[in-house]
Structures are given as C-alpha cells and as structure tokens.
Amino acid sequence: MPYLKASGEHKSKPTQHSVKELQGMGISPNIIVLRVDEKITDDSIFTKIAHFCNVKPDCVIENLTLPILYEAPLMLEQKNLSSIVCRELGIQAPAPDLSEWASLVERIRHQSKTVKIGLVGKYVQLHDAYLSVAEALRHAGYALDARIDITWIDSETLTKENAEAILSPMDGLIVPGGFGGRGIEGMILTAKYAREHHIPYFGICLDMQIAVIEFARHAAGLKTANSREFDENALHKVIDFMPGQNDEIDKGGTLRLGKYPCNLKENTVIARCYGTREISERHRHRYEFANAYREALEQAGLCLSGLSPDGRLVETIELPKEDFFVGVQFHPEFKSRPNKPHPLFVGFIQAAIHEQHTAS
Numbered sequence: 001m002p003y004l005k006a007s008g009e010h011k012s013k014p015t016q017h018s019v020k021e022l023q024g025m026g027i028s029p030n031i032i033v034l035r036v037d038e039k040i041t042d043d044s045i046f047t048k049i050a051h052f053c054n055v056k057p058d059c060v061i062e063n064l065t066l067p068i069l070y071e072a073p074l075m076l077e078q079k080n081l082s083s084i085v086c087r088e089l090g091i092q093a094p095a096p097d098l099s100e101w102a103s104l105v106e107r108i109r110h111q112s113k114t115v116k117i118g119l120v121g122k123y124v125q126l127h128d129a130y131l132s133v134a135e136a137l138r139h140a141g142y143a144l145d146a147r148i149d150i151t152w153i154d155s156e157t158l159t160k161e162n163a164e165a166i167l168s169p170m171d172g173l174i175v176p177g178g179f180g181g182r183g184i185e186g187m188i189l190t191a192k193y194a195r196e197h198h199i200p201y202f203g204i205c206l207d208m209q210i211a212v213i214e215f216a217r218h219a220a221g222l223k224t225a226n227s228r229e230f231d232e233n234a235l236h237k238v239i240d241f242m243p244g245q246n247d248e249i250d251k252g253g254t255l256r257l258g259k260y261p262c263n264l265k266e267n268t269v270i271a272r273c274y275g276t277r278e279i280s281e282r283h284r285h286r287y288e289f290a291n292a293y294r295e296a297l298e299q300a301g302l303c304l305s306g307l308s309p310d311g312r313l314v315e316t317i318e319l320p321k322e323d324f325f326v327g328v329q330f331h332p333e334f335k336s337r338p339n340k341p342h343p344l345f346v347g348f349i350q351a352a353i354h355e356q357h358t359a360s
Helices: 013-024 044-053 069-078 081-089 099-109 127-143 163-167 184-197 206-218 269-274 291-299 343-359
Strands: 032-036 060-064 113-121 146-154 172-175 201-204 225-227 236-241 256-264 278-285 287-289 303-307 314-318 325-328
Touching (some): 032 044, 060 069, 069 099, 113 343, 127 146, 172 343, 201 206, 206 287, 206 314, 206 325, 236 291, 256 269, 269 303, 269 314
Parallel strands (some): 113 172
Antiparallel strands (some): 236 287, 256 278, 303 314
16 A cells, blocks of 8 residues: 655555456455555544445454564464454464464564675575575574674676675675576685685585585696586586486476485584484476596595485585585575574574684
C-alpha cells in the first residue's frame, strides 16, 4: 500500500482496484495482507478496505517493513494472522508456540561481536544472486553472537596489485558458486591469498574447483592447471567432465543435480563441523575433480576430505593445517535456517571470529 509522505497518508485505492481485478477473474480473497513501509495509524483504512473488498474487518492485516526480517512472524502473530487463517479454513489448532523464534529475534537484536566477511563473486552487483549464501552466513552469526558485516567484492576487479588492500581487512573469505569463465582469475587470487595468509576460506561448488586449480598451480607445481570449463586445451585439467562424459555427447541434461551422499574422512575440519562422517547435500554442477590428479595433489598437501560412497568422486577438500580452508562441491547454503544454521557456515564463522581475535 503506497504512502504519500507529502500528505502523510496511505492510499487504499490501489489495493481496492487490485482486489476488484481478482474478483473479476473469479478469485475472492478471504484475507488481505497490506505491505506497508509506514505504520497505518488511521483505523478507518482497514474498515474501508474490508468494506470495498468484501472481507471481514479483522481479515485486513498490516504487514509492516521491519528492521529485522525475522521479526515478521512475531508481528503477524500479534495481528492474530494464524488464528484468523485457521478460522477461515475451519481448522481447529492450538496457538503457535513462538518462544524459540522470539528468542532468536532477541539474539539478533543484541549481537555483541562483528565479523567482517569478504564475499567474492562475479554477480555481486545484484546481491540477491547470492542471497541464500548471505543469509546462511547471518544464520551462523545468530548462533555465535556475531553480526556479519559482508563486503561484496567483484572478482573481475581483483588483481595482483590490489588483492592485498581489498582482502587483508577481512576476517574470512567466502566464494560462492557460478558458471563460466568470467571473473575466475580474481577468484583464484582470492584462494591463493587466503591460503598464503591463513585466512579462513570457504569455497562452494565452482569455488571448490577454484581452490583445487589454485593449489595445483601454486603448491603442486602444475603451472598450467585449469578446468576444462575454462580452457579445454589446458595441459593439466585438474577439473574435468564427470566420468563417462566427453566433448561429443549432448551435455544439456547431464548436471549432477539434487541430493547425493558423501563420506567424510576422520579427523578433518569438515567432519568435526558436521559431527558425523556420513552426510547428504544438494548438488548443481557438471565438472568434477579429475581423479588422475588425486595422488599428485595429495602428495603436495591437499586433503580430499569427502568422497562419494563408491570413492569415485571428490566432494570436499581442505588444507589440514588451517583452522578453516574448506571447499565443497555441493551447496550447503540451501539447508541453512535462521534457527538451525548449517554446520559448515557455523564452522567458517567460528574460524573467522578466531582469526579476528588472533589478528588483534
């Protein structure tokens, strides 16, 4: 519902016209929720909308923009939304217990620490492109009494000359997934900087592959290491097609997509984060760690900390001597919740907090 600052009033006509259009298509709402940026102080607005839209007076509910997103369920419950929905649907249900949610909101309001995380990617101009990752970081912060201050870093702008100035202020570096070769060298610079300066690093999907390429080039001596996705003529394709694929077949439907199991190596950072050695996570990718380079990279110090149950696919990598330098082939952010943060994000933020204290 629009609010005119000049006159200090909400305008109900757009809502009335929208509902009229719905009714013209045979859709008659039982409840109308008004999205507003300013609190409605004139109760006659609710009465007017109820009358013209043919709903009960208490079925017009204000949904106010709040400073903390997760306050919204508490606000809507204060407006009796759940009891009204149950009444309109003829459902007999007890009142919801939102005590856990209220406790979460209180923790969010009173965070005592701030952690600076550099999120490095090629879609950072549109923050919503990495929304699930950003929220998963914040979820971990809620559990650890830490406000997450995200610095959005465009990987296309990172160079050897400016990497130190841009990356050194960060307590942790996270590089989310993506497709294609744009901005890749900036991501490789990020992985290299984190590895050499012992900064907590979390690479997701494509960026587990980035960490492998960086390690192969600068720690294992494979100077021309690359992914087939970026350079099909590379001498050392440490990231390549999945087993059974080749250049000739149609790869349109060959993404490894959905939930897959993974076995974690004992006494690794990732196993400690999960608290178990058997996990299942969601995937969306095509290229894999090339098995032909397993031995060479392990000998150089890379830990292949998670494998598919049959041992054919490398799912996670890490550097054993670091607090948190982890790359995963899957997307853990999809399973994070505000009251149940994903254990890998919790482990990453814990390491970033430790890094902050060590640096200070």
